[in-house]
Amino acid sequence: RKGFDIDIFFTSSNLGNTVSLEAISTFISLSSPIPVLRKMVSTKTSPAPSAPSSPSITPNNTSTTAHDLEKQITEKEATQRPTPGTRTTSSVRVTRTQSLTNRGSYRNQFTHPLSRVKTTEAEIVDFDGEDDPYRPINWPFRKKVVTTLLYGLTTMGSTWASSVYAPGVTQISNEYGVSQEVGLLGISFLLLGFGFGPYGRKPAVLAPYFIAACFSFATATGKDIQTILITRFFTGLFGSAPVTNTGGVLGDTWSPEQRGMAIVGYAFAVVGGPTWGPIAGGAIVSSYLRWRWTKYIAGIMMLFFLFLDLLILDESYPPMLLVFKARRLRHETGNWALHAKHEEWDVSLKELCNKFLLTPFRLLATPICFCVALYARFVYGILYLCLAAIPIQFADGRGWGPVTSELPFLALLGGVVLGGGANIYNNKFYMQKFHANNDTPLPEARLPPMMAGSLSFSAGLFIFGFTSSHNITPVAPLIGLLLMGFGFFTIFQAALNYLIDTFTRYSASAIAANTFLRSIFAASFPLFVKSMFGGLGFGGACAVLGGVSCVLIPVPWVFYVYGRGIRGLGRWTREVM
Secondary structure: OHHOOOOOOOEEEEOOOOOHHHHHHHHHHOOOOOOHHHHHHHOOOOOOOOOOOOOOOOOHHHHHHHHHHHHHHOOOOOOOOOOEEEEEOOOOEOOOOOHHHHHHHHHHHOOOOOOOOOHHHHEEEEOOOOOOOOHHHHHOOOOOOOHHHHHHHHHHHHHHHOOOHHHHHHHHHHOOOHHHHHHHHHHHHHHEEEEEEOOHHHHHHHHHHHHHHHHHHHOOOOHOOOOHHHHHHHHHHHHHHHHHHHHHHHHHHOOOHHHHHHHHHHHHHHHHHHHOOOOOOOOHHHOOOOOOOOOOOHHHHHHHHHHHHHHHOOOOHHHHHHHHHHHHHHHHOOOOOOOOOOOOOOOOOHHHHHHHHHHHHHHHOOOHHHHHHHHHHHHHHHHHHHHHHHHHHHHHHOOOOOOOHHHHHHHHHHHHHHHHHHHHHHHHHHHHHHOOOOOOOOOOHHHHHHHHHHHHHHHHHHHHOOOOOOOOHHHHHHHHHHHHHHHHHHHHHHHHHHHHHOOOOOOOHHHHHHHHHHHHHHHHHHHHHHHHHHHHHHHHHHHHHHHHHHHHHHHHHHHHHHHHHHHHHOOOOOOOO
């Protein structure tokens, strides 16, 4: 130690006794094989004036050293248990600094008079009634709008990155000498990442989102097809965070009567990315920038949205907000017993897996979540199938250019806008049912737009397929795309609303389960579009898909009539009646 001080410890069968420091130091100075140590001890240690006399210890009498030292131990017994890691002498109390490995063995010896006294409800911090400003549902309207807008833009950054890649598939295939199907794996891998992404709230959105932006740049600089596919997967894996979490944020911040309007804006962002991404991507790849700049621009856009999120967004998860509130109260009042219930959670790997990984799949086993998610994943898969199907009809079949062949996505986007209007109009109907149900959410009142959309979506698929011939005016397939866009948006948004209202406490897990299923479907659909449309023809392939959509039409109609009774039978849905 500094200054050549030495910590001396002596262990005997009686740890509470004391021993003469002079005797120990004399013993070390005579018996130590290290001359320097003998010299240091003899120099540093001098006999205490009041120390009891002890027998002389000489080199000729070292055989009796231990016996002589034992005689110098006083008969005084320890009156209390020594502090772990300490030894007491007659002149000095020496504390041993525990090592990291040794520290664990003393953990169970820590005691306190109140160690077995549990805290009462008075020390648990909760919201102060329904009007507590800490409740995110009581945030100012402007703050709610900004939060919804930013989460929507952040989500759009991820979905835009998924579709802007599509127009560059031909260039990628030619550059690396692979087939179109292998090139389309870049879309599939990203969507697979969406299905396996992280779940949480603000921290679990922004941190993975930054990593997703980095992988977008990595895709742009990829030197081989393997690098592109791997980085695309991780872009989707980390970029899925806002896609899976925004539903929970909307459930935290908006009341049931306002939530429908908020989800319209969010759904516009989710659908807007895949619909206008190909248009922008087509313009980029046909210019001197080429396909790599589709990923550079996607990464720049994601970083820009991330910058806004870091500056403006606040945490909206109520348990974490109570933690912040308890922390502030502890400092303001000096009462360190105050804490939030969430702070009592002794997190374990098992509990984390149960909450964030198993719960979504348990919800998926319920009939409501499974059927609604099945329908949503089918229409979502058709949306990404259109990324390859629209160029087949308008570029290959009608001879349109690389940019103009992507413009039909505007018809799809027009249908999305009409679907948003239908959902806004249905909000009036929902409010009537809400007040008639004693101001309690009635999830089935969210379904009428989905019921109309189920018919529109199937009709649009048939029209789009059977009017694909170049001899028929392109207006006809554009009308089909318009109907498909209307059906897609009404089905997609109503599914979100219905799941959030049905699984209120577990809305984030329900949305995660829905996202997982629809991402798996969306990832698989682009892979067989070339062979399916090539083997069956455009009309035949769309007829098969239209037939499947007809089979799914009864889903919203059945839940509209029998949904309340089905919810009453499930333990996950019984609380919303």
